[in-house]
Amino acid sequence: MTGLPNRRHCLAWGLASAAGLGLRAASASDLVVRRSANLPTAARRVVALEFLLAEMLVAVGRPPVGMSDPALYPGWINVQTERLANVADVGTRQQPSLEAIARLKPDLILGLTYRHAPLFDVFESIAPTVLLDFAPEPPRTRLDSAFALQRMIGEFVGRDAEAVRAEAEVSAGFDRDAARLAAAGRSNRRLVVLQELAGLDTYWVFTGDSLSAGLASRLGLRFWPSERSREGVRPLTSEELLGLDDADVMLVSMTGPNVSLDAKTRSAAWQRVPALRSGRVGLIERNIWNFGGPASALRLSNRITNLMLRAPAAG
Amino acid sequence: MTVLAAERPTLVRPIPRLRIGLPIAAFVALVALARLWPTWHALTTAPGPVEAEAARFLLWELRLPRVLAGLAAGAAFGMAGALFQAVTRNPLAAPDLLGVTAGAQVGVLIGLTVPALAGFAGPPLLFVCGLGAASLALLAAGGWRAPPLRLLLAGGACALLLSAVLTVMLALFEQDIAGLALWSGGALYQPGADGLVEAACWLLPPLVALPFLVRGLDALALGDDAATGIGVAVLPVRFAGVITATALTAFAVALAGPIGFVGLIAPNLVRAAGIRRLTALIVLSALVGGGLLLAADGVVAGLGFSAGLSTAVATALVGTPLLLILVVRGQLLSPPDRTEAAASTRVASLAVVAPALGLALAALSAFGLAWGETWLAPARWVTAFAGGDNEAALILSIRGPRIAVAAIAGMMLAASGVVLQSVVRNALAGPELLGVTQGAALATLVGLLTWPLIGRPETFALALVGGLATLGLILLINRRRRFAPLPVALTGLAFSGLFAALTYAVIVETSAQPARALIWLVGGTYGRAWPDAVALLPWLLVSLPALALLSRPLDLLTLGEDAAAGLGLNVALLRALGLGLAAMLASAAVAIVGPLAFVGLLTPHLARLVGFHAHGDRLPVAMLLGALLTIGADILGRVALAPKEIPAGALTALIGAPYFLWLMSRGRRGTQ
Numbered sequence: 001m002t003g004l005p006n007r008r009h010c011l012a013w014g015l016a017s018a019a020g021l022g023l024r025a026a027s028a029s030d031l032v033v034r035r036s037a038n039l040p041t042a043a044r045r046v047v048a049l050e051f052l053l054a055e056m057l058v059a060v061g062r063p064p065v066g067m068s069d070p071a072l073y074p075g076w077i078n079v080q081t082e083r084l085a086n087v088a089d090v091g092t093r094q095q096p097s098l099e100a101i102a103r104l105k106p107d108l109i110l111g112l113t114y115r116h117a118p119l120f121d122v123f124e125s126i127a128p129t130v131l132l133d134f135a136p137e138p139p140r141t142r143l144d145s146a147f148a149l150q151r152m153i154g155e156f157v158g159r160d161a162e163a164v165r166a167e168a169e170v171s172a173g174f175d176r177d178a179a180r181l182a183a184a185g186r187s188n189r190r191l192v193v194l195q196e197l198a199g200l201d202t203y204w205v206f207t208g209d210s211l212s213a214g215l216a217s218r219l220g221l222r223f224w225p226s227e228r229s230r231e232g233v234r235p236l237t238s239e240e241l242l243g244l245d246d247a248d249v250m251l252v253s254m255t256g257p258n259v260s261l262d263a264k265t266r267s268a269a270w271q272r273v274p275a276l277r278s279g280r281v282g283l284i285e286r287n288i289w290n291f292g293g294p295a296s297a298l299r300l301s302n303r304i305t306n307l308m309l310r311a312p313a314a315g
Numbered sequence: 316m317t318v319l320a321a322e323r324p325t326l327v328r329p330i331p332r333l334r335i336g337l338p339i340a341a342f343v344a345l346v347a348l349a350r351l352w353p354t355w356h357a358l359t360t361a362p363g364p365v366e367a368e369a370a371r372f373l374l375w376e377l378r379l380p381r382v383l384a385g386l387a388a389g390a391a392f393g394m395a396g397a398l399f400q401a402v403t404r405n406p407l408a409a410p411d412l413l414g415v416t417a418g419a420q421v422g423v424l425i426g427l428t429v430p431a432l433a434g435f436a437g438p439p440l441l442f443v444c445g446l447g448a449a450s451l452a453l454l455a456a457g458g459w460r461a462p463p464l465r466l467l468l469a470g471g472a473c474a475l476l477l478s479a480v481l482t483v484m485l486a487l488f489e490q491d492i493a494g495l496a497l498w499s500g501g502a503l504y505q506p507g508a509d510g511l512v513e514a515a516c517w518l519l520p521p522l523v524a525l526p527f528l529v530r531g532l533d534a535l536a537l538g539d540d541a542a543t544g545i546g547v548a549v550l551p552v553r554f555a556g557v558i559t560a561t562a563l564t565a566f567a568v569a570l571a572g573p574i575g576f577v578g579l580i581a582p583n584l585v586r587a588a589g590i591r592r593l594t595a596l597i598v599l600s601a602l603v604g605g606g607l608l609l610a611a612d613g614v615v616a617g618l619g620f621s622a623g624l625s626t627a628v629a630t631a632l633v634g635t636p637l638l639l640i641l642v643v644r645g646q647l648l649s650p651p652d653r654t655e656a657a658a659s660t661r662v663a664s665l666a667v668v669a670p671a672l673g674l675a676l677a678a679l680s681a682f683g684l685a686w687g688e689t690w691l692a693p694a695r696w697v698t699a700f701a702g703g704d705n706e707a708a709l710i711l712s713i714r715g716p717r718i719a720v721a722a723i724a725g726m727m728l729a730a731s732g733v734v735l736q737s738v739v740r741n742a743l744a745g746p747e748l749l750g751v752t753q754g755a756a757l758a759t760l761v762g763l764l765t766w767p768l769i770g771r772p773e774t775f776a777l778a779l780v781g782g783l784a785t786l787g788l789i790l791l792i793n794r795r796r797r798f799a800p801l802p803v804a805l806t807g808l809a810f811s812g813l814f815a816a817l818t819y820a821v822i823v824e825t826s827a828q829p830a831r832a833l834i835w836l837v838g839g840t841y842g843r844a845w846p847d848a849v850a851l852l853p854w855l856l857v858s859l860p861a862l863a864l865l866s867r868p869l870d871l872l873t874l875g876e877d878a879a880a881g882l883g884l885n886v887a888l889l890r891a892l893g894l895g896l897a898a899m900l901a902s903a904a905v906a907i908v909g910p911l912a913f914v915g916l917l918t919p920h921l922a923r924l925v926g927f928h929a930h931g932d933r934l935p936v937a938m939l940l941g942a943l944l945t946i947g948a949d950i951l952g953r954v955a956l957a958p959k960e961i962p963a964g965a966l967t968a969l970i971g972a973p974y975f976l977w978l979m980s981r982g983r984r985g986t987q
Binding site for chain 1: 506689
């Protein structure tokens with residue numbers, strides 16, 4: 001939009017330089033920003049302080065003993081929720097209850113750098129702690145990070161083999177979806193993924209480093225916008241969609257299923273969006289799979305593929 | 316010019332209306348044209364019918380509605396400000412300062428999180444919430460006749476309370492409201508003309524009501540008795556005035572987001588230009604407000620900042636200097652305001668009260684160590700100390716430092732409040748209403764977001780730089796006015812507003828996930844460890860002798876500046892030392908616990924309420940009370956919704972604000 005460096009660039013630069021080595025590559029060890037010196041060889045009582053960490057622990061067959069906001073997990077991720085039935089609630093993701101964590105006598109605490117960096121010392125006084133990051137270096141995406149994180153978590157809990165197998169399953173799922181798209185002649189179409197927000201016709205669009213972008217390349221699709229951002233999203237208004245003639249737009253809802261796509265796209269601007277006119281806008285149920293792990297990515301892949309196949313053939 | 320303008324309309328000739336109105340109208344038209352010109356140009360030079368059609372859509376359905384939305388919202392804010400000011404006869408009454416904007420914001424959040432209310436979301440819900448906030452502020456300040464400063468502070472306390480509510484909701488429903496922070500910065504994007512037309516329906520009722528109100532409100536400027544004398548029903552007119560102004564605000568907030576600052580700036584600018592008559596004032600305020608918002612939105616769009624985000628920041632950046640110029644030039648002065656909070660006779664001597672409070676502090680701390688999801692009887696503390704009970708030791712190491720940090724920070728904030736109130740000679744000042752806390756918080760937050768692994772010394776440095784710089788600016792601006800209470804309070808409020816807007820901008824620009832920053836902004840003791848307490852303690856210890864030394868001179872200062880100087884006191888030096896000490900105490904506390912609200916504002920009053928006026932007595936009592944309040948908030952926040960944590964800052968605001976407002980209304984009755 002502009003050639004001038006704005007605040008976002010300056011702050012991004014500051015953050016990148018501060019994080020330093022941690023962001024250089026998306027190989028497993030570099031996704032760890034802080035970790036205790038001595039970790040158990042195979043942790044058995046793990047506390048997960050973010051949804052995606054709990055999801056990955058389930059995927060490798062070692063569900064956490066405690067997690068943040070388990071009551072909200074079904075509403076936002078809902079992948080293998082039944083395997084988290086007995087997990088203890090340790091409070092919110094941002095300010096988990098230290099006492100609740102301590103009571104569980106964990107042997108490993110998994111958190112995220114951007115939320116929990118100031119709490120590292122406190123966590124470590126309770127149990128060995130690893131703080132993870134999933135900002136990928138170009139040209140990698142958050143999908144690559146998700147796979148790398150899941151493999152690493154598999155190692156932490158001594159379930160390396162399960163992690164490899166889970167990854168293979170998800171990859172096979174992507175391949176099946178890619179094949180379905182190719183068979184219907186939908187390969188190479190341009191994918192745009194939006195997250196609905198509270199504002200009037202204002203959205204987050206997932207950018208070139210997002211999990212969706214990684215998914216697009218696995219599904220044989222092109223992705224818009226290709227530029228990267230620090231957290232995988234940037235704001236967008238419906239006006240920007242007017243110029244996209246050949247895109248399939250996936251809108252991730254923030255409301256319940258009672259509000260239809262028609263109700264969400266009533267504005268004059270939406271009515272002129274080429275994708276809507278040609279029936280290529282799909283509504284995906286409320287979720288945060290874009291901020292989840294490989295299993296979330298597979299859910300997202302299935303939804304996108306189904307919605308794209310439902311849209312009329314390219315004309 | 317130095318008197319509340321509306322009070323003496325007869326002295327000023329109402330001639331310059333046209334001379335001023337025309338240039339303003341021309342300016343607004345010019346800004347609007349500049350905004351529309353590129354699209355118009357594209358339309359006229361379109362090479363084919365397809366391009367022309369697209370350009371036509373762009374012009375008529377996107378650009379023009381956005382410009383009109385900016386104009387309408389700005390105008391509504393401007394008119395609302397002019398109305399509030401006429402109703403209260405207070406040049407500083409504005410949607411923001413009365414808490415109406417914050418109330419409307421709570422309305423937006425309720426509409427989002429309570430699906431059952433979705434049908435009423437939009438202007439009606441915003442109107443109800445805004446009206447509630449305005450009533451609260453007016454009630455606490457003591458009704459229509461409240462002096463400007465009192466109303467200002469009641470509104471400020473109201474706004475602080477509502478923003479605490481807002482932040483707690485944001486923190487608890489983190490995912491549901493992702494992106495709401497984006498809207499909080501002001502969003503004028505209009506995806507078509509229809510939506511604007513629909514929204515405009517809500518502008519009609521207040522606009523229709525306006526002409527019927529003007530005569531009555533104009534008469535109010537003469538004073539209640541004079542107005543009654545010429546047959547104006549004073550109470551109904553005021554009532555209708557507040558409702559109309561709130562409806563205007565609700566419309567504007569629904570359309571453009573919480574940019575209520577415009578409502579303060581626009582009428583005061585118009586008044587500074589010599590306009591006195593209400594009709595002219597309202598019309599011109601609408602024009603100026605519309606122009607301001609449009610220009611701010613244009614700057615934002617032109618520079619390509621994130622979608623709609625920075626309109627509030629741009630408005631604050633433009634508006635704050637204007638406001639400060641008015642302060643410096645003394646055009647916002649008003650009659651002296653004697654607002655002393657309730658004074659009462661001493662309940663007992665310090666020798667009784669201080670040990671009693673100390674005992675209460677020890678008891679509350681012990682209770683805090685024991686109470687929680689796991690009850691820890693004192694017997695287990697002993698075994699834990701002896702190394703025999705690892706679980707108890709672990710839990711004590713979580714609860715202990717939080718209580719210690721709460722106690723130290725509470726004392727520091729309370730001491731800061733006492734000194735500040737005496738030096739500024741404003742019984743209702745506090746570090747959070749003077750912008751010192753917000754300045755320290757902004758600097759610290761930028762540091763925390765930019766370098767997530769930042770250490771404690773750097774945090775202290777940033778907080779001190781932010782807090783002291785804010786104080787320095789306030790002092791610099793008010794130097795020539797000899798730190799008169801109203802200009803100082805107003806300068807502080809202006810800075811608070813600016814910093815709040817900047818803080819939101821920093822949060823939204825650095826991260827799409829604002830929860831961590833928002834929670835820090837409420838202030839709290841969560842996750843604080845022994846090193847935090849150890850780092851904070853020296854600041855308190857160093858300031859204790861200074862406080863002891865200053866307490867006697869501060870007593871003299873309360874006798875009045877001249878009396879103090881007559882007794883051989885170097886007033887300027889005392890002020891500088893006192894303000895520096897107060898700012899240091901508040902800033903250092905902010906570095907560890909964040910901008911905890913109301914402790915510094917409230918505890919000095921509590922100390923006075925139990926009868927301690929001399930600083931030598933009041934300081935220790937206030938500090939002990941500050942520690943008690945903060946520890947109480949810490950324990951309650953940890954246990955109330957366990958395992959969910961409520962930030963202690965939210966609790967001090969939720970406990971402190973109602974009490975403060977009650978205290979204000981009580982103090983008023985006491986003086987009447």
